[in-house]
Amino acid sequence: xxxxxxxxxxxxxxxxxxxxxxxxxxxxxxxxxxxxxxxxxxxxxxxxxxxxxxxxxxxxxxxxxxxxxxxxxxxxxxxxxxxxxxxxxxxxxxxxxxxxxxxxxxxxxxxxxxxxxxxxxxxxxxxxxxxxxxxxxxxxxxxxxxxxxxxxxxxxxxxxxxxxxxxxxxxxxxxxxxxxxxxxxxxxxxxxxxxxxxxxxxxxxxxxxxxxxxxxxxxxxxxxxxxxxxxxxxxxxxxxxxxxxxxxxxxxxxx
Amino acid sequence: xxxxxxxxxxxxxxxxxxxxxxxxxxxxxxxxxxxxxxxxxxxxxxxxxxxxxxxxxxxxxxxxxxxxxxxxxxxxxxxxxxxxxxxxxxxxxxxxxxxxxxxxxxxxxxxxxxxxxxxxxxxxxxxxxxxxxxxxxxxxxxxxxxxxxxxxxxxxxxxxxxxxxxxxxxxxxxxxxxxxxxxxxxxxxxxxxxxxxxxxxxxxxxxxxxxxxxxxxxxxxxxxxxxxxxxxxxxxxxxxxxxxxxxxxxxxxxxxxxxxxxxxxxxxxxxxxxxxxxxxxxxxxxxxxxxxxxxxxxxxxxxxxxxx
Numbered sequence: 001x002x003x004x005x006x007x008x009x010x011x012x013x014x015x016x017x018x019x020x021x022x023x024x025x026x027x028x029x030x031x032x033x034x035x036x037x038x039x040x041x042x043x044x045x046x047x048x049x050x051x052x053x054x055x056x057x058x059x060x061x062x063x064x065x066x067x068x069x070x071x072x073x074x075x076x077x078x079x080x081x082x083x084x085x086x087x088x089x090x091x092x093x094x095x096x097x098x099x100x101x102x103x104x105x106x107x108x109x110x111x112x113x114x115x116x117x118x119x120x121x122x123x124x125x126x127x128x129x130x131x132x133x134x135x136x137x138x139x140x141x142x143x144x145x146x147x148x149x150x151x152x153x154x155x156x157x158x159x160x161x162x163x164x165x166x167x168x169x170x171x172x173x174x175x176x177x178x179x180x181x182x183x184x185x186x187x188x189x190x191x192x193x194x195x196x197x198x199x200x201x202x203x204x205x206x207x208x209x210x211x212x213x214x215x216x217x218x219x220x221x222x223x224x225x226x227x228x229x230x231x232x233x234x235x236x237x238x239x240x241x242x243x244x245x246x247x248x249x250x251x252x253x254x255x
Numbered sequence: 256x257x258x259x260x261x262x263x264x265x266x267x268x269x270x271x272x273x274x275x276x277x278x279x280x281x282x283x284x285x286x287x288x289x290x291x292x293x294x295x296x297x298x299x300x301x302x303x304x305x306x307x308x309x310x311x312x313x314x315x316x317x318x319x320x321x322x323x324x325x326x327x328x329x330x331x332x333x334x335x336x337x338x339x340x341x342x343x344x345x346x347x348x349x350x351x352x353x354x355x356x357x358x359x360x361x362x363x364x365x366x367x368x369x370x371x372x373x374x375x376x377x378x379x380x381x382x383x384x385x386x387x388x389x390x391x392x393x394x395x396x397x398x399x400x401x402x403x404x405x406x407x408x409x410x411x412x413x414x415x416x417x418x419x420x421x422x423x424x425x426x427x428x429x430x431x432x433x434x435x436x437x438x439x440x441x442x443x444x445x446x447x448x449x450x451x452x453x454x455x456x457x458x459x460x461x462x463x464x465x466x467x468x469x470x471x472x473x474x475x476x477x478x479x480x481x482x483x484x485x486x487x488x489x490x491x492x493x494x495x496x497x498x499x500x501x502x503x504x505x506x507x508x509x510x511x512x513x514x515x516x517x518x519x520x521x522x523x524x525x526x527x528x529x530x531x532x533x534x535x536x537x538x539x540x541x542x543x544x545x546x547x548x549x550x551x552x553x554x555x556x557x558x559x560x561x562x563x
Contacts, residue, residue: 001367004332013362017355021350089346092346096340097363098334098364100332
């Protein structure tokens with residue numbers, strides 16, 4: 001293995017160890033929160049008409065909840081790691097190391113994927129007593145999961161790079177990630193919305209991530225799978241280009 | 256073609272401004288392989304900026320830096336593998352234990368398990384062995400400083416920069432650190448030291464550069480630097496009630512511990528003539544002490560009295 005590969009592998013391992021050391025906060029807590037959403041909403045909406053033919057509301061809700069949690073945790077993993085290192089000052093260890101932009105990018109994003117895989121798998125496991133989801137399109141499911149996780153991990157990296165304190169990350173989360181993930185069709189089908197909000201939802205990239213992910217389970221969704229894949233891929237590519245430019249130029253990292 | 260060996264660090268035309276403030280105004284010098292080199296200067300002289308540029312933490316506006324022949328920008332991976340930097344700030348990663356942190360740091364530099372014995376040796380040498388399993392956040396300031404030193408050395412770099420490593424640390428750590436560093440230096444490591452303790456620099460460094468206002472004021476061997484001062488100091492403890500003659504008062508440079516210290520230009524004021532003046536004036540003296548100028552005197556002379 002080349003020194004560069006060892007460097008990448010070490011940074012990846014360190015990022016996984018970082019969230020692993022606080023597993024209660026990084027995996028257990030979001031799973032419990034999502035489970036509470038499921039129980040409350042499933043109870044409140046019991047008896048409502050099916051959103052899709054043959055799909056109960058609880059079944060409809062769970063993939064959206066999983067993806068919402070995945071999105072929020074992918075963002076939180078990269079952004080919080082970077083801002084903590086900045087605030088604590090220990091980012092210098094990485095900055096002085098012979099690691100290039102691609103190693104930073106790859107290691108941070110992959111570590112976030114490991115965390116979101118754990119979160120997603122844990123959610124599926126703990127909800128088995130309540131809902132048994134079919135998996136009609138596994139390839140679509142996997143593609144949407146990876147694209148969505150990676151996109152939000154990259155967005156978290158960008159937020160971590162431009163932020164100088166925890167407040168800045170909180171602003172990203174409170175004014176961007178949380179509203180967009182809640183208004184993305186997690187709890188409802190966008191077809192049930194008034195015309196304006198129906199159109200507005202189609203400008204929300206998180207809507208496509210959730211809708212495409214749901215397609216993987218049921219083989220049906222609000223928009224065609226290709227549209228969701230292209231939106232998610234486009235989002236990932238644009239975010240990655242911005243992020244890599246920041247890492248290559250040292251934007252907000254080098255004085 | 257020059258046969259001189261490649262410098263450990265080559266700095267050429269380095270400039271850096273922060274808005275209207277010119278932190279570095281064109282720095283040119285080289286540090287030879289195997290040197291124990293001192294980089295001194297008052298606060299705000301540009302030392303930390305220069306070190307940050309060498310380490311890749313700050314981008315220069317102009318100029319180049321090479322570590323062991325590798326440009327720190329275009330060939331940054333090779334340059335960084337040859338360099339270890341002990342940062343001035345007491346920074347640490349609270350998520351990890353001491354040994355884990357050192358292994359992670361070694362991994363960043365492409366070192367695998369083969370570096371683990373060296374890590375254990377450093378833990379021993381720096382009196383950290385019994386703290387190897389402790390979380391970083393549980394360590395005292397002095398212990399964290401030792402870990403910072405070990406982190407900079409995990410990949411056995413041929414060039415090490417110590418940015419004020421002994422600021423605020425106790426005597427024991429200072430001794431441990433200098434014993435370890437002089438040992439590494441004997442084995443061929445180039446050591447670059449910035450410190451506010453000038454006696455440390457005088458004792459350890461073979462060559463010294465003094466920076467002030469973003470420029471190199473002087474770069475000479477420590478002996479040359481000390482020899483360039485044409486003064487000697489004469490400290491007198493006068494008997495009770497004795498008064499220094501008027502003709503000598505202009506030479507007083509200080510009054511340490513109830514004594515009077517005269518700064519004598521060796522050519523114009525031989526010590527014998529000063530003592531004769533005192534004898535003729537009938538001034539009773541309890542004690543006499545002379546000393547050569549030290550680095551602090553030179554530093555004050557060159558930087559106009561700013562703090563080191």
